[in-house]
Amino acid sequence: MSxxxxxxxxxxxxxxxVKLALVSEHVRYMARLLEAGAATNLTDDDLRPDAMTWWIDQIGRELGRxxxxARWTGLPTAR
Structure with a gap:
């Protein structure tokens, strides 16, 4: 007995x-976009802090939904 x-x-x-897969792809895309060197191709308007804040907020809301x-078969017992 275990x-x-x-x-x-x-x-x-x-x-x-499907939404989770799309969020995953979007995060990977944003990481590539912001890699060192890649950001030099972006204008200052593309990298505005308020635009990034909006994007992070949207991803957070989508992940929250x-x-x-999610439904589960049961939660692990606390030890």
Whole structure:
């Protein structure tokens, strides 16, 4: 008999899974865009702090909606 807890499985709706994949791709794109050297091709308007704040806020909201939509088979027991 194992003392290991049963694994918890998180379930996303199809829509949330697609949104998560899109957010993942968007974050990778933004990382490439802002890599050293790549940012030299951007204008100051592209890198304005308020524009970046808006983008980070949007990603945070989308991830929040995805997390809220998740269902699980059970939560691990606190030790």
């Amino acid at each position: 003392d290991a807890p049963m694994p918890t499985h998180f379930i996303l709706t199809d829509e949330s899974h 995805i997390v809220e939509s």
